[in-house]
Amino acid sequence: MKVQDPIPPLSWDSRRIQIQGFMAGLHQIEWLLVTLITLYLVIIGAPNERSLGLLLTTVTYFGFSLLASRLHFFGDRQRWLLAIHTWVMIGFISWFLHNTEGVSGPLTSLYLLAVVTSALTLGVLATMLQVVAIGACILLLFQLSGESLTEPANLSLLGINLIAYLIVGYLISTLVNGIEVSNRMLLEMASKDPLTGLFNRRAFNDLIKPIHAMSQRAQTPYSVVVIDMDGLKTINDTQGHGEGDRTIKALADQLKDHTRSSDLLARHGGDEFVIMLPDTDVSGAVKMLQRLITDPVDEVPPLSIGVACYPEHGDSFDVLFEQADQAMYVSKRLGGHRVHVTGKGETP
Template identity: 80%
Template sequence: MAGLHQIEWLLVTLIILYLVIIGAPDERSLGLLLTTVAYFGFSLVASRLHFFGDRQRWLLAIHTWVMIGFITWFLHNTEGASGPLTSLYLLAVVTSALTLGVLATMLQVVAIGACILLLFQLSGDSISAPEHLSLMSINLIAFLIVGYLTSALVNGIEVSNRMLIEMASQDPLTGLFNRRAFNDLVKPIEAMARRSRRPYSVVVIDMDGLKAINDAQGHVEGDRVIQLLADELKAHTRSSDLLARHGGDEFLIMLPDTDADGATRMLRRLLAAPDHEIPAISIGVACYPEHGESFDALFEQADQAMYISKGLGGNRVHVADRPDAPSGMAQGKGRTP
């Protein structure tokens, strides 16, 4: 993550500025410089190799623990826990809050408290002294507040992003994918099918009687019928199938690893469903590679086949370039309209 490495480089910059401006004990200056350079090299290599990916949370945790250890070692070799450099731990807290969440950050604040106690012990200072106790308390409270607020802010941003993605990809009436999201999801499935020459089917579905419902009963009832059909389509498709509302009363389905016969069998079951509240539907089917080499070509073929179904009276399935059968026969088993 770019932000993680930028924070680490800020840490290294602050330490180098301290060494240049304030200086370090003569006997430790070379060791401090070499260790700082080694830590910077570790951060640089990790960022270039993308070793700490978003999904490798345990590696991100190791990264923050290394940062805490480096800060503790530097404080031990300079002014200990009683100086202003103790605030460097804030960088580790922010790093954890940005990448690991609230719980991990709170645990790391506890670990930082243990490191501060260790620093006081190694320096020979008494933690029970009022000035040391108050300094440690103020620092830990500040670390907890910064860690919690940063984690909460990151979580809020993530929730907002997920909501925006859902709003951009879902049809608000049915909860199905919209056409834009459908097209994005189709691309990798289409590419995989072309590489392996595996079939897939494209299905276009359109209601036959929605206009009459809207005119006679109003658009609220029309919307309810669209939702009923969407629920029926969900019930008859697999989790691997892609289902979208194309617009109005038209729906799109992509059936991976399904030829025209397999798609027809599934659609027969849909037409035989007993829900009589849903008007009759016209269905068109096209299959790769039989009817085209691209999704766009298959969609055009399936759309034309759907209009053929509608022209023949509706309530049936028509496969592109295949003679149509009337409702209730080989290719379309109808419901009572």
């Protein structure tokens, strides 16, 4: 039996959705950094010989933040854009510290903004690597300032800062990972039928949209199949609903065995199932469904099946589903256990 991705990335990638949500927060952190540095320059001031350079660097960094907030070049690869943001932030903070009080001043805590940004968006490993890079920057700043790292005060400052960065980065990354797992569980619960494990109607209607749009752009066909069991009511009435549920589950397993990983399969309600077959015309769909009918399962009663194909039978999924649903009822009226293509005669 084939295992399908429980949350296809087209619409249900929770990590991608989470990163998109954090993008707005990232720019707010960057603007907070610029605001703090601007306040420092206004209140404390900067060395006269470096004030112009600091001002130009701050303005350049702010311009980078504004530009990156409107940059859509990276598209789905926003993690790379976020990584660039954090590395530029670390470089900017290091440059600012080098030109002001160095790492002995209070502004060393600005590195926490980079750590928080990385932890929120890039995960534990990337955050730990950035903490190591921050540690290297602090060592370089000590070297450039001429201070001795062997002095107890400097060693304590370096150790305390690095421990704080590690703890903050690890805790936030762990929290974000927990949120991601919870989101995936909630998305799966909202998109899956609890009895069969297939997609439910809500998820199916959402996931077919990009497939339909792709077929429109590429001018490729796809088929919509509606399947209904002929004897479920009798099973429920004579053997109980528990046996009816086992029958529905058996049909779901049979359908999984006869569909491809690229096919979209869902329980549409009750004993009705729907399948979207990408890149499949009517003849291909009928061949696949004939194999389904000629390979019966003891627990599954006869099936009534209706088929409609894009673009032959309609130019929207709603129309195609209605056509396939009507074809299924035609199949049922003709005695069931057959495939009927909309607008055509029965396919025995």
